[in-house]
Amino acid sequence: MAQACNLDDLTKKKCVPCEGGIPALSGAQAQDFLKALPGWMLAEDAKSISKQWLMKDFVAAVELIGDIRNVAEADDHHPDLHLTGFRKLSVELSTHAIGGLSENDFILAAKIEKLPKELKKA
Numbered sequence: 097m098a099q100a101c102n103l104d105d106l107t108k109k110k111c112v113p114c115e116g117g118i119p120a121l122s123g124a125q126a127q128d129f130l131k132a133l134p135g136w137m138l139a140e141d142a143k144s145i146s147k148q149w150l151m152k153d154f155v156a157a158v159e160l161i162g163d164i165r166n167v168a169e170a171d172d173h174h175p176d177l178h179l180t181g182f183r184k185l186s187v188e189l190s191t192h193a194i195g196g197l198s199e200n201d202f203i204l205a206a207k208i209e210k211l212p213k214e215l216k217k218a
Contacts, residue, residue, distance in 0.1 A: 103132045106206035109199075111171035120196025129202040136205055144190035145201055149213055151183040156214035160185060167207045173200045175208070183216065 106129075121129070123142035130136055136147045151157040157179055164187065168174045178186040189205055191198040 101132060103206050103209060106132055106203050107210055109203045111173040111200040111203050113172065114191050114193050114198055114200060116193040118194060118198065120191070120194045121198060126197050129197075129199070133202065133205050133209060136209075143196045144188050145197065145205060146186060146188040147205070147208075148184065148186040150216045151185055152214040152216050154182045157183045157185045160211065160213055163211045164208055167211070168204060171200070171204055171207070173204050175204065 189201040
């Protein structure tokens with residue numbers, strides 16, 4: 097099992113195909129990976145991670161969705177995306193084939209984290 101690393105290390109990795117047959121990360125392992133991902137949250141059951149952004153406007157939210165689509169397709173690992181209130185964008189990641197989290201989820205989260213975002217100003 098790969099060890100947790102920093103955001104830049106994660107973004108240099110590529111997701112590997114997962115068809116099951118490997119154990120999901122434990123809650124403790126997931127917490128170690130989360131240290132590299134500011135603002136990302138581990139679900140109570142430790143089977144997914146998520147983050148939410150309040151975007152500048154609808155267009156900024158949809159543009160970020162397009163950017164997420166591009167990195168997700170490049171790594172063949174796809175998040176759940178939720179756009180509500182026209183600018184509140186949530187991303188949720190898990191590895192469905194194993195019913196929990198794999199390193200792939202943290203790799204993709206790091207790549208999403210690095211994408212430019214037009215956030216609502218306070």
